[in-house]
Amino acid sequence: MSADQLSVGELLVATVPMARTLHLEFVEITPERAVVVLPDQSAFHHHVGGPHAGAVFALGESAGGALVLSAFGDQLARAVPLAVGAEIAYRRLAMGAVTATATLGRPAADVVAQLDAGERPEFPVTIEIRRADGALTGEMTATWTLRSNG
Template sequence: MSADQMSVGEQLAATVPMAKTLGLEFLESTAERAVVRLPDHADFHNHVGGPHAGAMFTLAETASGAIVLAAFGDQLGRAVPLAVKAEIGYKKLAMGSVTATATLGRPAGEVVAELDRGVRPEFPVTVAITRADGAVTAEMIIVWTLRPKA
């Protein structure tokens, strides 16, 4: 299967070993929204029996990468997507499997227009991590860029 035929989840699992290691499940990957689940696995628990903060960070960062790939995959021939910075806030105790939902903070067309003008665009992706009962356990903002290839 070529990279063009692979789903966003398959591409990320193939190129980002940590996503595969954590067994992340890609539920939705569009230019508008990406949804990724971290199954409940004892090997990834913290001292209180829920998902470790590092696993939750990776989940959120991966969901943000999924939406970036879905929104800007057609730009990969000329630009490399890179995370610039990230901030996460843990809100409630997470237990069991958790799900990250990512959304773009700027219209994709606006970002591509900057790239077309020779500007290295930056754009935020917001991510909410929820438990099975719908409670938000963490929120993350990741700033991404599309670095033009030399």
């Protein structure tokens, strides 16, 4: 992991209280994908012993945020990234630690070109959530925007 990748995870843990509360582990962060782990913690379990749906949602949103910061960090002087919507489908019971992998749904260059044209781009981030055994437990799509500072 490079210093830049590590700094995005450290930044999120330092500035996003939910990331600290859930003890999220930022495993990989590049402009192409982010991988974040929610450790198995009984304080965040639901009634059948796995991670609560709210904690899983926060995991997915955090993975998306890490990806967006990595992909568009060079735009922060002129635009702020904001999540504008999200949808999640819980596919299978999640038990133990779960991992969210986020990827951009559009090329970053297209998003920046829209920003350059004076528009407020919106773009999807897709997130897969998996158990340690690799089973897909959830799928999430978060819509993000870059809102101009000017």
